[in-house]
Amino acid sequence: MHIxxxxxxxxxxxxxxxxxxxxxxxxxxxxxxxxxxxxxxxPKLNAAPEIVSSPKRLTTPLVRDDKNAPFxxxxxxxxxxxxxxxxxxxxxxxxxxxxxxxxxxxxxxxAQWDYPNRLMHHFGSPNTIGNGSVCxxxxxxxxxxxxxxxxxxEPKASQCIIVWGKNDANTTLGAAxxxxxxxxxxxxxxxxDPVQTRLARKADLWLQIKPGHDGLLAMSMINEIxxxxxxxxxxxxQYTLGFEELKAAAAHFPAEKIARQIWLTPxxxxxxxxxxxxxxPACIVDGNGLDMHRxxxxxxxxxxxxRPLTGNLDKPGGDVLPQPIPVRNIQDRHLxxxxxxxxxxxxxxxxxxxxxxxxxxxxxxxxxxxxxxPYPLEMVIVQSGNPVISMADSQRTREAFAQVSSLVxxxxxxxxxxxxxxxxxxxxxxxxxxxxxxSSIRNNPIxxxxxxxxxxxxxxxxxxxxxxxxxxxxxxxxxxxxxxEEAIDYQLETAETTVADVRNTSNCLRVEQQQYEKxxxxxxxxxxxxxxxxxxxxxxxxxxxxxxAEGTMENPISFHDKSDTYPFIGISGTRDIRFTxxxxxxxxxxxxxxxxxxxxxxxxDSQKLGIADGDSVKISTPKGSITMQARILEVVQPxxxxxxxxxxxxxxxxxxxxxxxxxxxxxITGTSTSRSFMCNICKV
Ligand SMILES: Nc1nc2c(c(=O)[nH]1)N[C@H]1C(S)=C(S)[C@@H](COP(=O)(O)OP(=O)(O)OC[C@H]3O[C@@H](n4cnc5c(=O)[nH]c(N)nc54)[C@H](O)[C@@H]3O)O[C@H]1N2
Ligand SMILES: Nc1nc2c(c(=O)[nH]1)N[C@H]1C(S)=C(S)[C@@H](COP(=O)(O)OP(=O)(O)OC[C@H]3O[C@@H](n4cnc5c(=O)[nH]c(N)nc54)[C@H](O)[C@@H]3O)O[C@H]1N2
Ligand code: SF4
Ligand SMILES: [Mo]
Numbered sequence: 001m002h003i004x005x006x007x008x009x010x011x012x013x014x015x016x017x018x019x020x021x022x023x024x025x026x027x028x029x030x031x032x033x034x035x036x037x038x039x040x041x042x043p044k045l046n047a048a049p050e051i052v053s054s055p056k057r058l059t060t061p062l063v064r065d066d067k068n069a070p071f072x073x074x075x076x077x078x079x080x081x082x083x084x085x086x087x088x089x090x091x092x093x094x095x096x097x098x099x100x101x102x103x104x105x106x107x108x109x110x111a112q113w114d115y116p117n118r119l120m121h122h123f124g125s126p127n128t129i130g131n132g133s134v135c136x137x138x139x140x141x142x143x144x145x146x147x148x149x150x151x152x153x154e155p156k157a158s159q160c161i162i163v164w165g166k167n168d169a170n171t172t173l174g175a176a177x178x179x180x181x182x183x184x185x186x187x188x189x190x191x192x193d194p195v196q197t198r199l200a201r202k203a204d205l206w207l208q209i210k211p212g213h214d215g216l217l218a219m220s221m222i223n224e225i226x227x228x229x230x231x232x233x234x235x236x237x238q239y240t241l242g243f244e245e246l247k248a249a250a251a252h253f254p255a256e257k258i259a260r261q262i263w264l265t266p267x268x269x270x271x272x273x274x275x276x277x278x279x280x281p282a283c284i285v286d287g288n289g290l291d292m293h294r295x296x297x298x299x300x301x302x303x304x305x306x307r308p309l310t311g312n313l314d315k316p317g318g319d320v321l322p323q324p325i326p327v328r329n330i331q332d333r334h335l336x337x338x339x340x341x342x343x344x345x346x347x348x349x350x351x352x353x354x355x356x357x358x359x360x361x362x363x364x365x366x367x368x369x370x371x372x373x374p375y376p377l378e379m380v381i382v383q384s385g386n387p388v389i390s391m392a393d394s395q396r397t398r399e400a401f402a403q404v405s406s407l408v409x410x411x412x413x414x415x416x417x418x419x420x421x422x423x424x425x426x427x428x429x430x431x432x433x434x435x436x437x438x439s440s441i442r443n444n445p446i447x448x449x450x451x452x453x454x455x456x457x458x459x460x461x462x463x464x465x466x467x468x469x470x471x472x473x474x475x476x477x478x479x480x481x482x483x484x485e486e487a488i489d490y491q492l493e494t495a496e497t498t499v500a501d502v503r504n505t506s507n508c509l510r511v512e513q514q515q516y517e518k519x520x521x522x523x524x525x526x527x528x529x530x531x532x533x534x535x536x537x538x539x540x541x542x543x544x545x546x547x548x549a550e551g552t553m554e555n556p557i558s559f560h561d562k563s564d565t566y567p568f569i570g571i572s573g574t575r576d577i578r579f580t581x582x583x584x585x586x587x588x589x590x591x592x593x594x595x596x597x598x599x600x601x602x603x604x605d606s607q608k609l610g611i612a613d614g615d616s617v618k619i620s621t622p623k624g625s626i627t628m629q630a631r632i633l634e635v636v637q638p639x640x641x642x643x644x645x646x647x648x649x650x651x652x653x654x655x656x657x658x659x660x661x662x663x664x665x666x667x668i669t670g671t672s673t674s675r676s677f678m679c680n681i682c683k684v
Contacts (some may be wrong), residue, residue: 004508005450006437008108008430009044009051012436012578015507016045018452025049025431025453031507032174033156033183040173040251043578047590048431050275052456056413056586058426059457067402071424076460082423083381084472085407087123088383090378096124097340098378100365103130104385105581110438110447111491115466115479116383117331117358122470122478124335126342127377132360132386134292134392135348138669141353142300145535147308148525151319153283155182158317160275160282162190164303165214165289169198170577180286181325188275193219193289194263194571195642196635207272208637211571211676212556213262214290215299217269218306223250225309231277232311239519240308241681242534245546252551263637270616277310279319284670292572292675293556294666298547305547308531314425314517321519322513325446327436328494329355341378343368347670348547349541362391363662369400379406383462384427387650388417389582391673392662393623410465413586426459433461434484434499436491445511446495448488448502463487543668558661558677559622566678568622572656573642575598585650597654599628600679604638606630609682616684621644621677624658627684641681 007016007028015031015198028048044051061079062071074082097558101116108603113130120128129626132138134543143150155161156178168176179199183189191203192214198323200206209217225231227245233246236243254267276282312318332356344351344359351359365387368377380401391397401420409418410425418424420560432455455461460468467479467487481487485499492498495510501511523529527537539545559566575581578590593606601609611617615630619641628643636642659679662672 001251003450003452003457004506005431005452006447006508007045007048008106008437008449009048010171011105012174013447014042014045014174015110018431019577020452021359023453025052030173032177034177038180040169040176043590043593044580047584047587049582050587052429052431052453052609054587057456057459058412058414058424059459060426061458062424064422067422075180076458079423079425080468080472083408083425083469086379086408086422088437090406091124094376094378097127098376099123099125099381100127100343100368100377100379101127101381101383102362102365102385102387103128104387104390105131105135106384106583108435108437111436111488112462114330114356114491115463117333118574119466119470119475120476121332121335122475123473126336126340126359128358128594129344129362129365130358130360131362131390132357133362133669133671134674136288137357137360138289138296138666138671139291139300140284140351140357141350141669142297143304144353145532145538146301146304147313147321147531149322151307151313151321153285153319154317155179155187155283155285158182158187158281158283160188160190160279162192162272162282162284163199163275164192164284164286166285166287167193167197167199167289168285168287171575174284188279190272190275192272194636194640195573205268205272205275207264207268210261210263211569211640211671215295215302215548215553216253216258216262217264218299218302219250219253220255220269221273221276222246222302222305222309223253224270225277225306225353226250229586230274231309235308235311235479237589239524240531240533241528242489242532242546245549246305246533249546249549249551265515266457276306280312281315282310282312283317283319289675292671292673294664294671294673295553295556295668296671297668298544302547305533313531314519316516320514320516323515323518325495325510325512328436328448328491330491331356331358333358336678341374343374344670345374347668349537350669361665362387363665363670366391366397366400366662367402370396377404380404381408381410382417383410386411386415386417386582386649388420389415389646389655389657392657392660392674394648394657395624396662398655410462412459415582416652425465426457427465428455428459428461432456432459434465434488435461435463436488445509446492446497446502448499448508450503450508452485556673558673560678562622563678566680567639568605568679568681569640570619570659570677570679571636571640571642572645572660572675574644575646576644579646581646582649583646585647593651595631595644597628597644597651598631600631600633600635600642601681602634602638602640603632603634606632611681611683617681618684619659619679619681621659621679623661626655626658627653641679
């Protein structure tokens with residue numbers, strides 16, 4: 001039997017066809033828009049049957065009565081009862097707000113994010129927390145502050161594609177295929193990345209920028225485009241606010257002054273500005289290379305300003321604004337009293353910039369547990385995340401999760417985080433549940449994931465686990481739905497569609513007929529209704545109303561003041577196409593075909609340090625040290641080391657976040673610099 005659905009083994013949400021025999025997933029094929037020879041193969045999807053039937057899967061709930069006791073296998077009734085009882089106990093003693101729900105990246109931001117928010121709001125806690133401050137939500141907020149919502153690029157129809165801090169050939173395969181198709185059709189391909197990626201090797205122009213310094217490049221490009229009068233004067237005069245202020249800010253960043261600081265030449269900066277502004281249409285594919293830096297908000301605001309400045313916003317082949325489908329918001333945030341502040345209260349604008357994102361600064365969980373700031377947390381429920389590995393400053397994070405009075409983890413595997421829990425609840429994989437996704441974050445379509453097999457063992461789909469906890473808390477009326485379909489239909493009612501309708505479409509997808517230049521009909525979703533180069537909302541809270549208006553940017557690289565002892569720039573690097581963050585090293589075919597945890601070093605540095613290919617090397621920062629295998633490659637600049645990401649779950653000695661810090665955060669989005677840091681390296 002062949003069933004259409006979408007894959008959720010990573011955030012790409014690719015449409016696939018699953019082949020199922022006797023309730024077993026046998027194989028899965030990704031649907032692609034390009035011919036077979038141009039398709040990128042996804043090893044994770046090929047390994048889907050192995051992932052689903054892995055002997056390491058959790059198949060029954062686990063409970064223990066004290067932290068040092070071994071886990072006991074229990075039935076769902078007992079496990080859910082225990083979770084509810086712990087929640088009630090902490091609510092009675094310290095208030096509902098002392099209980100937090102932490103969401104990782106797996107399992108989508110659609111219904112899977114709505115359900116815990118709904119549960120927690122009815123329970124009375126404002127503390128449902130996501131990890132968006134290091135993922136893409138800071139960038140989403142930046143786009144939203146400039147022109148109302150996140151714009152998404154149309155590289156296939158473009159004549160000039162800038163890939164800026166994104167490595168789609170490993171992370172978003174459909175997007176990489178579209179970029180390469182656009183390039184094949186004649187588009188200029190420009191890549192801005194400190195690392196020579198597969199796309200960089202194919203690019204017409206590759207800018208090997210200094211890590212973390214993209215904001216300065218964007219401001220310098222803006223200056224070049226304005227002073228050379230390459231901007232779209234008509235669009236700017238009719239639809240934007242604050243052009244003069246942007247011009248004044250950008251004047252601090254002439255190419256001659258900025259280029260060398262960011263490891264480029266003035267000619268490169270001028271060329272990228274010229275190509276982008278004069279080749280129509282042009283789009284910018286921005287990515288997580290810009291996100292995990294403290295100044296992500298202003299950096300990506302500066303990048304966002306380039307789109308309207310050149311008239312590439314909401315044009316075919318440019319960057320298009322979404323037409324959200326009006327799915328019912330079931331989070332019931334209004335139930336919380338205004339006086340009840342979340343632990344992320346210092347990031348008020350970030351908490352409130354969208355109706356559904358809510359709180360996304362996960363570092364606040366650690367502060368609340370260890371430092372009782374802004375108030376103590378007693379209980380955390382972790383769903384589809386592995387914070388002990390994925391959050392910055394792993395040692396401090398681990399201390400917090402080991403110390404919190406009660407910890408519940410909902411996962412497919414007994415991860416490093418789950419091992420610290422009091423209760424572990426086994427979740428079904430993405431192939432075992434029907435779910436409403438909003439994963440294509442930029443376009444906001446409805447994507448329906450179909451269960452293709454029954455839950456493995458005694459695992460439950462996430463929605464059912466949340467509803468089960470609600471039931472034990474006496475909130476059964478809040479989750480009255482008996483099936484995933486019923487629950488989704490309730491959300492789809494306002495969009496005048498149903499699960500059955502969406503299921504009948506070829507890609508399990510409902511997208512609105514694309515319209516362009518919507519700004520000619522409706523105002524932008526900003527306070528002024530215009531594109532805001534200048535934001536009065538930010539001025540009100542004392543933040544720069546125009547990005548980098550002061551003419552400088554503090555060095556965003558962690559430990560830059562300790563470069564005497566830590567002379568190399570470490571980059572949290574490759575997201576291997578085989579793995580998703582800390583996941584899947586427990587899948588033999590994926591592990592065995594990978595390079596393992598490697599540190600990529602330039603030959604000039606390896607020679608100086610007497611390091612040979614394959615040597616074991618120790619990488620250290622003021623926070624700690626890790627061990628990896630050296631790989632001598634010219635993909636990075638001398639003085640820069642790229643470190644493989646996500647290996648901490650497999651090998652605790654290779655946990656990259658033992659090197660990172662969460663001591664200083666971005667003022668608006670609370671982002672810690674998990675991406676780049678000063679470090680030292682030596683042969684072991
Ligand atoms: N295979 C696989 N796919 C994944 C994931 C995974 O772990 N593995 N994770 C998923 C998740 S959670 C996310 S958020 C997405 C992220 O996916 P992407 O947005 O593609 O992000 P990354 O691959 O982390 O980094 C993109 C590029 O940014 C570059 N970069 C690093 N620092 C800088 C910098 O300072 N400036 C610039 N301009 N570039 C820089 C890196 O070298 C890299 O080539 O991928 C998702 N998909
Ligand atoms: N240094 C450094 N730190 C980083 C990053 C980096 O590149 N470098 N990347 C950052 C980014 S962008 C992100 S998004 C975070 C990711 O941080 P996390 O979300 O914590 O990372 P994952 O390893 O993807 O953890 C997902 C967990 O969910 C489980 N899981 C998978 N599917 C399901 C499901 O359907 N239901 C449930 N309940 N569980 C499921 C998996 O088994 C896994 O344990 O890490 C961030 N941290
Ligand atoms: S890229 Fe991600 S979503 Fe797409 S098939 Fe591969 S693992 Fe699945
Ligand atoms: Mo992410």
